[in-house]
Amino acid sequence: MLKLSNVSITYNDKAVLDKLELTANIGEIIGVAAPNGTGKSTMFNVMANFVKPDSGHVLFDGKYAYRNEKEELLIHKQLCTFPEQKDLFGELSGVDHLKLYANMWKGSAKHVPAVIERLQMGNYVKRKVRTYSLGMRQRLCFAMMMAADTPVILLDEVMNGLDVDNVALLSECLMEMKKDKLIFVASHLLSNLDLYADRVLFLKDGKFVHEHKFTGENDVYLKIETTPEKYEILKEKEKLPLGHIYLANHLLCIPLQGMSTAEQTKWIERMLDYNEKEMTVGPLGTVEYYDKFYSKNA
Ligand SMILES: Nc1ncnc2c1ncn2[C@@H]1O[C@H](COP(=O)(O)OP(=O)(O)OP(=O)(O)O)[C@@H](O)[C@H]1O
Numbered sequence: 676m677l678k679l680s681n682v683s684i685t686y687n688d689k690a691v692l693d694k695l696e697l698t699a700n701i702g703e704i705i706g707v708a709a710p711n712g713t714g715k716s717t718m719f720n721v722m723a724n725f726v727k728p729d730s731g732h733v734l735f736d737g738k739y740a741y742r743n744e745k746e747e748l749l750i751h752k753q754l755c756t757f758p759e760q761k762d763l764f765g766e767l768s769g770v771d772h773l774k775l776y777a778n779m780w781k782g783s784a785k786h787v788p789a790v791i792e793r794l795q796m797g798n799y800v801k802r803k804v805r806t807y808s809l810g811m812r813q814r815l816c817f818a819m820m821m822a823a824d825t826p827v828i829l830l831d832e833v834m835n836g837l838d839v840d841n842v843a844l845l846s847e848c849l850m851e852m853k854k855d856k857l858i859f860v861a862s863h864l865l866s867n868l869d870l871y872a873d874r875v876l877f878l879k880d881g882k883f884v885h886e887h888k889f890t891g892e893n894d895v896y897l898k899i900e901t902t903p904e905k906y907e908i909l910k911e912k913e914k915l916p917l918g919h920i921y922l923a924n925h926l927l928c929i930p931l932q933g934m935s936t937a938e939q940t941k942w943i944e945r946m947l948d949y950n951e952k953e954m955t956v957g958p959l960g961t962v963e964y965y966d967k968f969y970s971k972n973a
Pocket residue numbers: 686687691709710711712713714715716717718
């Protein structure tokens with residue numbers, strides 16, 4: 676559906692995207708994680724052709740690239756980027772915004788009432804946008820994208836400024852929407868990505884340094900909260916298994932895959948002496964991979 680090939684872009688002598696490769700398909704939610712200023716928005720801007728890469732290209736449906744206006748139009752009919760709050764019109768109502776997006780992409784606004792109902796916006800959507808709170812505006816931006824209902828959606832910081840209930844509501848909507856869409860979500864709300872993403876891409880130095888897939892077949896780790904001092908003692912006294920990692924100066928992860936039950940139990944018992952807060956068993960999540968790639972001691 677969407678393919679990036681050899682995409683590079685340099686700003687001020689820094690390769691923000693460096694020969695980036697990616698293939699993504701309908702039915703997927705793809706999380707993109709990286710610290711501020713890494714290149715997530717730049718990647719979306721290239722996907723939407725708001726920025727031309729120095730080299731490489733974006734291909735849709737195996738045939739359309741941004742080679743001319745006709746192709747750009749064909750792609751833009753299929754792709755919607757998350758509107759920014761600053762692009763909303765204070766003197767128009769939420770309904771006006773929704774109708775605008777619905778008509779622009781679908782040529783009809785028949786589905787707008789269903790969007791309003793799903794996002795529980797009925798009590799304020801007829802008011803002028805200048806009277807909305809931050810969270811109300813953010814929900815409207817999300818609703819506009821639902822109204823556009825395109826097959827490809829690029830969401831940059833979609834959960835910004837939302838309370839817990841609204842994060843849960845939008846997360847549910849994303850899961851409902853994904854069956855006939857390809858959705859990208861760039862977010863700093865890392866554990867939220869674990870809820871709905873099929874895979875999370877970690878961008879660093881212009882490339883994806885890791886792709887975390889939520890396949891249900893991820894490696895299982897024993898995760899122990901321990902101090903750097905205790906970790907140093909551990910390294911000396913215990914022969915830690917190959918593949919263990921110590922994340923962000925606080926979390927030791929010991930791979931349990933391939934160990935017998937007796938061996939696994941032995942490690943749990945041994946770690947009781949070193950554990951500071953809690954000890955858990957499970958796969959590494961987005962937060963832990965993020966620590967692995969971006970914490971100061973990574
Ligand atoms: N038009 C531009 N001119 C010069 N530098 C730019 C331009 N656009 C982006 N950059 C630089 O490219 C880098 C990546 O920026 P980008 O906005 O893509 O990061 P991001 O990962 O989306 O960050 P954030 O999480 O803060 O939104 C930054 O160093 C930024 O200053």
